[in-house]
Amino acid sequence: MAFTNDEVLAGLAELITDETGIAAEEVALEKSFTDDLDIDSISMMTIVVNAEEKFGVTIPDDEVKNLKTVGDAVTYITSNQA
Amino acid sequence: MSTTRIVVTGIGASSPIGGTAPESWSALLGGASGAHTLQHPWVEEYQLPVTFAAEAMVRPDTVLERPVAKRLDPASQLAMVAALEAWADAGSPDVEPERLGVDFATGIGGVWTLLDAWDTLREKGPRRVMPMTVPMLMPNAAAGNLSLHFNARAYARTVASACASSTESIVNAVEHIRAGYADIVIAGGTESAIHPITLAAFASMQALSKRNDTPETASRPGSIDRDGFVMGEGAGVLILESEEHAKARGAKIYASVVGGGVTADSYHITANDPEGRGASRAVRMALEMADASPDDVTHINAHATSTPVGDPNEYQALLNVFGDRVREIPVSATKASTGHLLGGTGALEAIFAVLAVRDRVAPPTINITEQDPEVPFRLSGQPQPLGAGDQLAISNSFGFGGHNAVAAFRSV
Numbered sequence: 001m002a003f004t005n006d007e008v009l010a011g012l013a014e015l016i017t018d019e020t021g022i023a024a025e026e027v028a029l030e031k032s033f034t035d036d037l038d039i040d041s042i043s044m045m046t047i048v049v050n051a052e053e054k055f056g057v058t059i060p061d062d063e064v065k066n067l068k069t070v071g072d073a074v075t076y077i078t079s080n081q082a
Numbered sequence: 083m084s085t086t087r088i089v090v091t092g093i094g095a096s097s098p099i100g101g102t103a104p105e106s107w108s109a110l111l112g113g114a115s116g117a118h119t120l121q122h123p124w125v126e127e128y129q130l131p132v133t134f135a136a137e138a139m140v141r142p143d144t145v146l147e148r149p150v151a152k153r154l155d156p157a158s159q160l161a162m163v164a165a166l167e168a169w170a171d172a173g174s175p176d177v178e179p180e181r182l183g184v185d186f187a188t189g190i191g192g193v194w195t196l197l198d199a200w201d202t203l204r205e206k207g208p209r210r211v212m213p214m215t216v217p218m219l220m221p222n223a224a225a226g227n228l229s230l231h232f233n234a235r236a237y238a239r240t241v242a243s244a245c246a247s248s249t250e251s252i253v254n255a256v257e258h259i260r261a262g263y264a265d266i267v268i269a270g271g272t273e274s275a276i277h278p279i280t281l282a283a284f285a286s287m288q289a290l291s292k293r294n295d296t297p298e299t300a301s302r303p304g305s306i307d308r309d310g311f312v313m314g315e316g317a318g319v320l321i322l323e324s325e326e327h328a329k330a331r332g333a334k335i336y337a338s339v340v341g342g343g344v345t346a347d348s349y350h351i352t353a354n355d356p357e358g359r360g361a362s363r364a365v366r367m368a369l370e371m372a373d374a375s376p377d378d379v380t381h382i383n384a385h386a387t388s389t390p391v392g393d394p395n396e397y398q399a400l401l402n403v404f405g406d407r408v409r410e411i412p413v414s415a416t417k418a419s420t421g422h423l424l425g426g427t428g429a430l431e432a433i434f435a436v437l438a439v440r441d442r443v444a445p446p447t448i449n450i451t452e453q454d455p456e457v458p459f460r461l462s463g464q465p466q467p468l469g470a471g472d473q474l475a476i477s478n479s480f481g482f483g484g485h486n487a488v489a490a491f492r493s494v
Contacts, residue, residue: 021149045213053210 002081003055008074015050019043029071037070056082086260089328089494090336092172092321093433094164094270098314098420101140102167106430107437110419110445111465115298117312117421124278131285134297135276135313136421153214154227155192156274160317160426161224162231165268169232172321173333175266183236183264184228185255187247187271189425189481192219194277224272224317236264242425244481245385246344247271248318249428252489253342253368255322265327270429272317281313287352289389301422302449303386303393303415304457311387314421318429320436337436340374340474340492343367347484354392354480358399361478364486365403368476372490376404379411380468381444381475383435384459386415387422394456396478412444412466413459419448428479432489439473439493 003011013027022037033039039047048059051073057080059067067073093103098116100106109116116136125133142159143151151159169175195218202210217223222240229238237258241250248271255267284290291310293300301312328335343364349355369376382400386393393415400408416434423430438444444466453461460466473493480486 019149019152021147042213042217049210049212053206 003078005074005078008055008077009070011054012051012070012073015047015054019046027070029069029074031070032068033070051077087325088256088259088322088339089325090320090339090436091323091328091333092168093336093436094167094171094319095316095430095433096138096140096142096160096163097316097318097423097430098136098139103433107434110416110434111443113419113446113448113463115419115448116314117297117300119297120276128278128282130278130281132281132290132292133294134300135281136315137276138274138316153218155195155218155223157188157192157272158218158224158227160274161186161270161272161319162227164270164272164317164319165228165232168268168319168321173331175323175331175333177266179233179235181236181265182232182234183255183258183267184225184234184238185241185251185258185267185269186225186228186239187241187251187425187429188221188224189242189244189247189273190275190280191221192223193275193280195219197277197279228268232268234268243485243487244483245422245424245427246479246481246485246487247425247428249432249477249479249487249489250344250485252320252322252339252429252432253344253487256339256342259322259324266321266323268319269322270317270319271426273424273426274315275424276313276315284313291388299449301388301418302451303384303388303418304447304453304459304461305450306452306454308388308390308393310389311417312421314417314423314427316423316430317426318433320429320432335494337439337491338494339489341368341370341372341490343371343488345486347486349484351484352482354395356395356398358395358402360484361396361399361480361486362402364488365400365476365478368488368490372474372492374474374490377407378474379404379476380473381435381438382411382413383431383438383475383477384413384415385478385480387417393454396480397457397459409458409460411460412468413461414438414445415447415461416445428477428487431477431479432491435475435477435491438468439475439491442468442470442473442493444468
């Protein structure tokens with residue numbers, strides 16, 4: 001079962017809200033995790049670990065630093081689904 | 083050491099008998115019990131020999147915002163809830179961050195976080211072990227998070243001396259303020275360790291009451307038929323402040339903390355010295371710092387856990403200091419109502435001692451069917467009036483490892 005971009009965005013928004021309290025509607029593709037959403041490295045890793053389970057993907061540690069924006073993460077997850 | 087007077091300007095608690103300090107105090111005066119049969123599936127799953135405990139009345143994650151709660155072990159959540167209450171109660175003091183400290187205690191630390199992570203590792207592998215695991219389970223998590231939240235930069239220390247921990251934190255805080263390193267210290271302790279492992283382990287050492295059919299009457303310190311302590315959960319926090327600082331800002335003052343004593347038994351890793359020498363020395367140290375004599379003491383909040391050997395040992399220790407007058411001093415053994423909060427217990431009982439000297443009443447000790455002649459403290463199932471004059475109370479805490487800590491509070 002493949003997730004669409006919209007489903008991944010909505011799912012990520014849920015994880016981000018749960019971790020940080022940021023409202024889901026604030027989570028948009030162009031938002032930077034660090035500069036716009038103020039997410040620290042521990043929260044980022046928590047979101048990554050939860051996203052791996054939610055979407056059934058593997059996001060290698062080396063890849064995480066390339067995920068600057070929410071859009072980067074959505075693209076990575078949708079294109080690496082099993 | 084200077085003679086700076088230290089006062090209590092705020093209190094907060096999340097305990098088995100109340101979600102706040104005033105609610106806990108009122109429930110205590112009313113003779114409440116916080117013990118109940120545990121409703122968790124793991125009680126039956128592991129066939130635990132003890133099926134009850136005194137859990138915190140209000141789950142702290144229902145009080146804190148989820149992103150805050152999520153980053154804290156339940157022990158730190160309870161600490162945060164109690165500290166927020168105490169800080170607000172103190173009037174949210176305006177204090178330089180470099181003059182604000184944290185002195186906090188736990189007996190065990192983040193036991194739930196550690197064991198949940200172990201379950202996750204075994205079930206799902208290392209990738210699912212959350213990045214916040216270490217900062218949540220570390221014993222200094224509560225101190226660190228309180229420092230962060232309240233912008234406390236003077237110092238943030240953690241005491242771990244088992245069941246003596248949070249009384250020792252209070253004594254540390256007093257010494258720190260007296261030494262001139264801080265104007266205000268957020269002092270207290272917390273514990274959230276009602277877990278199948280701790281219940282199994284304490285039961286294995288025959289330390290817990292096994293009155294599974296009547297949990298609310300299981301904790302009965304001083305009673306001849308006591309059979310062990312009842313596991314409790316919760317946190318207590320006191321805002322301790324130099325009198326000068328408190329008066330300058332017009333703060334409400336509950337009582338003054340006039341003395342503290344900390345000693346070690348070097349006798350046995352779990353048993354108290356039956357002659358109570360270390361405990362007696364701690365009481366004498368506290369009175370000496372208070373510039374008081376044993377005759378001045380008007381109330382004692384005893385450690386009194388309801389174990390067969392602990393209660394008479396404490397009596398012996400106090401007999402050493404007070405002589406026969408010990409039988410005339412109104413004593414409260416409040417673990418009868420709250421159970422034993424381990425690292426949180428000293429702070430909660432300090433709050434009760436502070437309110438006892440303020441309200442001039444010794445809270446009741448429930449569940450005594452017949453008082454043990456080996457523990458002839460002046461205990462009562464009803465509140466005992468302390469009279470109109472000046473009050474001096476001591477609160478005792480003793481811990482595995484041979485730790486003894488005593489704090490002394492005077493009415494204002």
